[in-house]
Amino acid sequence: MNKTYHLLTGLHFAVCTLAMIWPGALIANRIEPTVLGLPFLFFWYILWMLILFVGMWVAFVVRHRGGRHE
Amino acid sequence: MNxxxxxxxxxxxxxxxxxxxGLRARGQENSSLEGYVAGGRHVGVVILFFILGAEIFSAFAFLGAPGWSYQHGAPAFYILAYLSLIPITIWAMGPRVAKLGRERGYLTQGDMxxxxxxxxxxxxxxxxIGVLALVPYLTxxxxxxGLLFQAATDGLIPFWLGALLAFLVVAAYVFCSGLNGIGWTNLLQGIMMIVIxxxxxxxxxxxxxxxxxxxxxxxxxxxxxxxTMPGATxxxxxxxxxxxxxxxFGGAMWPHLFMKFYSADSGKTLRKVSVFYPLYAYLLVPLLFIGFxxxxxxxxTPLERSDTVLLRMVMDVANFSPWVIGLMLSGALAAAMSTGANLAHTAAVVLVRDVFGxxxxxxxxxxxxxxxxxxxxxxLSLIAYLFALANPSSLVLLLLxxxxxxxxLFPMVIGALFMPQLRRASVMAGALFGSLAYLLMEFAWSSPLGWHAGxxxxxxNVGVVTAWQWLVKPALTAPTSTHSH
Structure with missing residues (x-):
């Protein structure tokens, strides 16, 4: 795997982590607007859980497409 | 009927x-450990997802998580955050752990x-360190x-007796070497827990x-x-x-998870598991609703013990049919005890192999x-039982x-996997200072700035490792290392 791949995965992980703690979550620390009936901060976590999963899925597919790389 | x-x-x-x-599964636990993660080859990701999910659903999920959202509110989102972030470590180091374990036949963390x-x-x-951390988890x-038994029998079985029963069942499981809850039982239980x-x-x-x-x-x-943060408290x-x-970051260090990395058939399997790991946090979302x-x-009339909020809601408030209540309680109980058996078994293996060995x-x-x-x-289960009797204030705090x-354990594991230049004396000093400082902050001092003492x-820990690397040069007597990694 090349450098860009590792850089992008690392960046994805770092952004997702920072979004869920200080200071990332600061910007979402509010009740309004509610989304799907959830207070915004609650929804924020639901959203980043999904972003983390999707990013990892893409990284997985890119890494293992076609081959059986370790 | 009553x-x-x-x-x-x-x-x-x-x-x-x-x-x-569980008792019928006598003697199969070692081979089934392998099928657990590596089973992804045969059973497909969906089934693997439920099997692993059964492990997430323990007493912590059913009682601790709603307890925290009831007591604190928004700070309970920390559970969603850390659960979904654990796979980052698994992704980064799991495949290397699996490879080393396969090649060299490791069983425990200490082996590596x-x-x-x-x-x-x-x-x-x-x-x-592993055993000391596993005991509160078992507690x-x-x-x-204990809480579940007490609720199920309407107080007929008091907390101490319920916890004692749990301790006996856990001990019986493992004593007869029938580590239940792996494979199909875990799959069924996982689905049941999620549905419930x-x-x-x-x-x-x-x-x-x-x-x-x-x-x-x-x-x-x-x-x-x-x-919103900072919550009610x-x-x-x-x-x-x-x-x-x-x-x-501590999540992937748990001996009971770490040991499963070894059994993965390839780095690919482990990465696939870690990709789906963030979704487990979704399973806990409805349990947070109950706390809210x-x-x-x-x-x-605030509850005396916030960890009982789910039980009080289900038993007293929401007016469910007794069949639902019975299924809920027995499912949660079985989840707590199969996780308990797994933890007790892991702690005992680590103690005997790495410490007594x-x-x-x-x-x-x-x-x-x-x-x-x-x-x-x-x-070890007896010790955990005695801790449980001390009536811990919050299950979440125990886990934290x-x-x-x-x-x-993080620096020494990273050293073993990726940084061969780290010397044994450095990581040992780091882990010793780190653990002692942690225990002191937990039990004697208070943690600066109110941060988590960990x-x-x-x-x-990292500071000591770095300083030791730089300042303490290997003694002259140290043999020139021919050991290759």
């Missing part, structure tokens, strides 16, 4: 069934540490089971408030402080964030090792405490 009779009947029947299946650093003392230190399961969690979460908010959205609007009207961002970090529902319900049981026969492991299961300790201990 309602509580149905509840107790279902609970006991279910338990007897699980115990029976001992082999890489060529130091049995360091392996022992890793073992001691959570036993205390949780979502059913309860949605139907409780529906019955009491007319829906999840409606519930949150009502909380917003009367007690909006619960819905004023938890600061520093503590919240450091708790997330310590748990997310309790905020208004119990606003006049190089010392008082040097060169012991296979038979002696097996018997020592069994007695250790009994001894354990994470602060287990995360101290972060300070970790910083000290």
């Amino acid at each position: 309602d509580s009779f149905i509840v107790v009947g279902i609970t006991l029947t279910y338990l007897a069934l699980v115990l029976w299946v 540490i001992t082999d890489h650093y060529q130091s049995k003392t360091l392996g022992m230190l890793a073992g001691v 959570i399961q036993i205390a949780g089971a 969690a979502w059913f309860l979460g949605l139907s409780i908010s529906e019955r009491l408030y007319g829906g999840v959205g409606e519930m949150f609007s009502q909380i917003q009207l009367t007690m909006p402080e619960y819905l 004023g938890m600061n961002w520093g503590y919240f964030s450091t708790a997330v970090l310590v748990s997310a 529902a309790g905020i208004l319900t119990f606003s006049d 190089p010392t008082m049981m040097k060169g012991a026969s296979e038979k002696a090792v097996v018997s020592a492991t069994r007695w250790s299961v009994l001894g 405490g354990a994470y602060g300790l287990i995360v101290q 972060v300070w201990a970790m910083l000290l």
